[in-house]
Amino acid sequence: MAGDEKMVQDWPLPDTVEDEDAPFWQHANAGELAIQACARCSRLRHPARPMCPFCQSREREWRVMSGHGRIWSLTIPHPPLLPAFMPYAPYNVIVVELDEDPTIRLVGNLVTGPDGRIDELDPHEIMIGEPVHTVFTRMADDCSLVRWVRDGS
Amino acid sequence: MSDILSIKDRTAIVGIGETKFAKHLEPSEKELACIAIKSALDDAGIHPSEVNALSSYTMESTEEVEIARNLGMGNITFFSQIHYGGGAGCGCVLHVAMAVATGQADVGVAWRSRKRGSGARPWATVGARLHDNWKYTRPYGLVRPVDEISLLTRRYMHEYGATREHLCNVAMAVRKHANNNPNAIMYERTLSRDEYMSARWISEPLCLFDNCLETDGALACVIVRADRAKDTLQKPVYLHAASQGFGPQHQTMTNYHCEDPLLGPSWATSARLWSLSDIKPADIKVAQLYDAFSPLIPLSLEGYGFCERGEGAAFTENGAIEIGGRLPVNTSGGGMSEAYVHGFNLINEGVRQMRGTSTNQVTGADSCLVTSGEGVPTGALILRT
Ligand SMILES: [Zn+2]
Numbered sequence: 001m002a003g004d005e006k007m008v009q010d011w012p013l014p015d016t017v018e019d020e021d022a023p024f025w026q027h028a029n030a031g032e033l034a035i036q037a038c039a040r041c042s043r044l045r046h047p048a049r050p051m052c053p054f055c056q057s058r059e060r061e062w063r064v065m066s067g068h069g070r071i072w073s074l075t076i077p078h079p080p081l082l083p084a085f086m087p088y089a090p091y092n093v094i095v096v097e098l099d100e101d102p103t104i105r106l107v108g109n110l111v112t113g114p115d116g117r118i119d120e121l122d123p124h125e126i127m128i129g130e131p132v133h134t135v136f137t138r139m140a141d142d143c144s145l146v147r148w149v150r151d152g153s
Numbered sequence: 154m155s156d157i158l159s160i161k162d163r164t165a166i167v168g169i170g171e172t173k174f175a176k177h178l179e180p181s182e183k184e185l186a187c188i189a190i191k192s193a194l195d196d197a198g199i200h201p202s203e204v205n206a207l208s209s210y211t212m213e214s215t216e217e218v219e220i221a222r223n224l225g226m227g228n229i230t231f232f233s234q235i236h237y238g239g240g241a242g243c244g245c246v247l248h249v250a251m252a253v254a255t256g257q258a259d260v261g262v263a264w265r266s267r268k269r270g271s272g273a274r275p276w277a278t279v280g281a282r283l284h285d286n287w288k289y290t291r292p293y294g295l296v297r298p299v300d301e302i303s304l305l306t307r308r309y310m311h312e313y314g315a316t317r318e319h320l321c322n323v324a325m326a327v328r329k330h331a332n333n334n335p336n337a338i339m340y341e342r343t344l345s346r347d348e349y350m351s352a353r354w355i356s357e358p359l360c361l362f363d364n365c366l367e368t369d370g371a372l373a374c375v376i377v378r379a380d381r382a383k384d385t386l387q388k389p390v391y392l393h394a395a396s397q398g399f400g401p402q403h404q405t406m407t408n409y410h411c412e413d414p415l416l417g418p419s420w421a422t423s424a425r426l427w428s429l430s431d432i433k434p435a436d437i438k439v440a441q442l443y444d445a446f447s448p449l450i451p452l453s454l455e456g457y458g459f460c461e462r463g464e465g466a467a468f469t470e471n472g473a474i475e476i477g478g479r480l481p482v483n484t485s486g487g488g489m490s491e492a493y494v495h496g497f498n499l500i501n502e503g504v505r506q507m508r509g510t511s512t513n514q515v516t517g518a519d520s521c522l523v524t525s526g527e528g529v530p531t532g533a534l535i536l537r538t
Contacts, residue, residue, distance in 0.1 A: 010279075011292065012279055012283055012287075012291045012292055012296075013282055013283065013292055014282060014283045014284075014288035014289075014292060015282040015283060015284055015288065016282075018284070021288070046289075046410055047286055047288070047289055047404075047410070053401070053402060072308060072409075073304045073305070073307045073308035073311070074304070074307055075295075075300055075303035075304050075306075075307060075356045075357060075358075075359075076354070076356065076357035077294055077295075077296070077297070077300050077303075077355075077356045078353065078354040078355055078356065078357070080274075081294070081296060081297070082276075082277065082279060082296050085294045085296065088294070090354070090357070091294055093293050093294050093295045093300060093304070095304055095308075095409055103410070103411070103412055104410070105409045105410060105414075106289065107289055107290045107293050107295050107304075107407070107409065108293050109293050109294065118293075118294060123357075128307070128308070128311045139292070145292050145293065147293075
């Protein structure tokens with residue numbers, strides 16, 4: 001999909017230079033999953049925000065994760081959809097809970113590799129609880145999306 | 154608690170009004186709002202010049218000043234807007250009720266007007282780059298509200314063994330109710346289990362019939378103090394208790410980042426609501442539960458204490474949420490089969506049940522729970538005769 005410029009042009013992409021979470025996207029573009037953490041009480045939080053909800057500290061840092069987690073849930077969207085997604089429907093959307101902290105959950109897609117299509121895998125064979133790890137799909141110079149592949153693949 | 158000012162039973166809904174419901178109506182949202190509010194005031198026998206409190210949704214397109222100068226209202230002394238789309242409705246009633254009960258105003262109007270049938274689907278608008286939480290969901294094709302709720306639904310099914318049969322129970326119950334409500338969009342359209350099971354997918358495991366309608370329409374209600382209510386045209390429907398609510402670490406619609414995403418905003422709302430109420434879940438004989446999507450019904454049955462956690466799906470078995478069952482739900486057809494106007498039709502139907510004028514009247518119902526959107530910061534009301 002990264003090679004299809006028309007598709008990428010219409011694809012909804014994040015603003016990657018906003019103050020609070022720019023590091024998330026910088027790390028993703030470098031092939032790392034980083035999550036914001038409190039520098040005082042050490043708890044992770046996602047999405048990023050300026051104050052720790054557990055200890056109210058504003059001291060914060062970014063921590064690179066192992067990139068491993070488990071599928072917490074999934075859905076399989078069908079039309080009508082945004083034009084960018086129509087050629088791929090039905091495709092999978094998954095939620096992954098991270099090994100480091102299962103309450104840190106990320107929405108993504110299960111693919112076969114960084115440039116795998118989101119409709120490539122049979123969505124009906126995806127199971128809650130499956131172990132997965134990160135891959136990074138380059139969508140624009142400043143933006144890579146965090147996606148997931150099955151462990152052992 | 155003795156020195157705390159309570160609004161329990163101190164206000165009443167004395168007028169309800171609504172436009173026709175249709176996929177497309179000609180008048181503007183502003184004009185539809187005026188029609189619904191005038192109708193509600195006529196129902197109560199109160200002149201628009203007496204209204205001095207207004208509340209609606211932040212998503213409402215018509216501002217308070219426009220409402221007031223169209224209807225010829227006088228001095229407005231209280232106005233508020235409630236956030237979070239379909240989560241707002243019951244909060245609007247609560248806000249004007251608090252204003253009226255505390256003497257900030259005397260006659261309050263809450264309303265919602267929306268041309269969701271004619272207008273563009275809100276999720277279909279694409280900006281240059283995404284901001285806020287949407288950055289972490291939309292690039293992955295999680296675009297529509299149905300996709301967002303579907304992720305919670307799949308997890309709910311996984312944890313508690315709920316099935317599509319249960320969701321079908323919900324869709325068929327509200328459709329049956331609509332089939333006996335001439336104002337419902339689905340009045341003449343029945344729904345069978347076979348039709349449900351063979352319907353096209355929208356976001357698996359949710360199919361077409363798990364989704365609300367897309368409707369043009371407007372509704373309003375009128376709230377006054379209990380002493381004034383006795384002098385209006387209709388049987389007063391008292392606001393016994395109400396609450397708004399959302400829980401820790403909540404994220405609107407994409408509530409995947411809190412400790413326990415299946416404990417939705419209904420849980421936070423419910424705790425306060427019942428603590429303020431002399432009426433308990435076991436006493437409630439009819440409920441109007443927000444149903445933008447069918448799984449919100451089992452989630453709400455749990456959140457509002459009609460069953461234990463994980464039992465909401467099984468609760469829908471054996472006709473329990475249909476007329477004649479333990480707790481008839483959405484007796485006008487609700488958002489899935491009467492009209493989807495961000496849940497305001499649930500409020501008006503709750504009032505009709507307390508007046509005894511519903512087309513699906515529940516015998517002996519002397520209290521009714523009404524809720525706003527589950528999955529977003531929400532609100533709930535306990536109405537009583
Ligand atoms: Zn902290």
